[in-house]
Amino acid sequence: MLACCFGSVTTKWLHKPMSEPITILIADDHTMFRQGLREILERKGGFSVVAEVSDGVAAVEAAQRFTPAIALLDISMPELTGIEAARQIVQASPTTRTVILTMHRDERTVLEALRAGANAYLLKDADSTELIEAVRAVHRGEAALAGSAAARVLDMLRRGDSVTAPADLLTARERDILALVAQGDDNRAIALKLSLSEKTVGNRLSEIFQKLGVTNRTQAAIVAVQRGLVPPPSAL
Amino acid sequence: MLACCFGSVTTKWLHKPMSEPITILIADDHTMFRQGLREILERKGGFSVVAEVSDGVAAVEAAQRFTPAIALLDISMPELTGIEAARQIVQASPTTRTVILTMHRDERTVLEALRAGANAYLLKDADSTELIEAVRAVHRGEAALAGSAAARVLDMLRRGDSVTAPADLLTARERDILALVAQGDDNRAIALKLSLSEKTVGNRLSEIFQKLGVTNRTQAAIVAVQRGLVPPPSAL
DNA sequence: CTAATCATAGGTAGAATTATGCAGATCTGG
DNA sequence: CCAGATCTGCATAATTCTACCTATGATTAG
DSSP states (O other), X not given: OHHHHHHHHHHHHTTTTSOOOEEEEEEOSOHHHHHHHHHHHHHHSSEEEEEEESSHHHHHHHHHHHOOSEEEEEXXXXXXXXXXXXXXXXXXXXXXXXXXXXXXXXXHHHHHHHHTTOSEEEETTSXXXXXXXXXHHXXXXXXXXXXXXXXXXXXXXXXXXXXXXXXXXXXXXXXHHHHHHTTTOOHXXXXXXXXXOHHHHHHHHHHHHHHHTOSXXXXXXXXXXXXXXXXXXXXX | OHHHHHHHHHHHHTTTTSOOOEEEEEEOSOHHHHHXXXXXXXXXXXXXXXXXXXXXXXXXXXXXXXXXXXXXXXXXXSSSOHXXXXXXXXXXXXXXXXXXXXXXXXXXXXXXXXXXXXXXXXXXXXXXXXXXXXHHHHHTTOOEEOHHHHHHXXXXXXXXXXXXXXXXXXXXXXXXXXXXXXXXXXXXXXXXXXXXXXXXXXXXXXXXXXXXXXXXXXXXXXXXXXXXXXXXXXXX
């Protein structure tokens, strides 16, 4: 522990001879988590947290303004999920590489994130050294997937079918509907809010269920939130 | 930043003359978050993290074995929610004071936690200095509620009715059912798993909806997870 | 241009959900 | 032991949901 502290101080003094520190944007809706991450990164040395934001929209804006080398994006954020944010950040700030943070070890979420242009996918119960290593790897231009995640994705790539078949990506409209389902709206409410007929909502929903591999709306809501397909319901 | 680092080192050297460090148990299912918390607490000085666990059951066991002065409990944990863990910890280790961490600013959750015997209730988007202050206050024997939370609870206490009326605490059986709803089970599946008739499940559900102030099972599932009434669905 | 996909919406039929009311069994605190 | 709360089960009816079918117009890719 002391060694660690000394180590960090030492590293700090050696900043100048090192190459530029890696600039980082942290996006997570929990202040404590952000501060913890910042501590870990800055004490380690070689990293410079240039922005901290608490929702997806702010993340995109900050990425555009600060063009950080790395954007650490939590999946579950208000306004815009980490995955959506990543999608927009690769447009808004192409030099920024994105790392998705999540608590769910879900293969399909990984693919969803990678398709959105994310360069890495890390579980929140990964060790902080794994995080550091992943950030460095991504900064070097490698696409990093933490330990177990990497194995799973490779497995899926090997099986082949998994990568193409469950390309069950929801369409934009389907996501609209799913987002309302995940807020507890019934079909009538959804139809009203989206100016659709209840029939259409019901039909869409059936397709969504198929794509998500579930059989009812409650399961769909759970999956949607867990996979970061829609922003989590803020408060009821 | 440098000052901060020196400060922490200094504090560490001064450990001995200080009163005993406050022993702390951290329970959260995200390793990164735990490590961040630990960093923040240990660098600040005066705190000693004696155990880190990732689920509610382990939290209760650790509290029993290490009898920490403070248990920092995340609400949303596998196996056992932070609130349930607090309930059991006050039994298993009466000298341990519990601090509930959550991301939801929900008045009813606050009450739920306080009723379970928690000594403090902190939002995860609180500042780390607030956390430190709260932990110290709780250790001094005070019941701490972070800024806005305190105000809200006081408001509710003032209104009076809120404290007694929404004593809509669910019964044990109702929680059982709600937990399955929050996993996406339909009434038939619930009836099977709990050895009940579908009718009974339906009846219970209607009462649960009333108590939670919702109108359908999806909303109930959302509320249940957000309030920490049931452990979140692990993976679907 | 053609084929494919998407968004829309209508229909039917069956399954599930939800709101109520009633009632016996059990348990618990006073 | 009593009173009250809880758990259980049954019934009914209205509502909602879900699966599956068809079909039209718009957009898009090849």
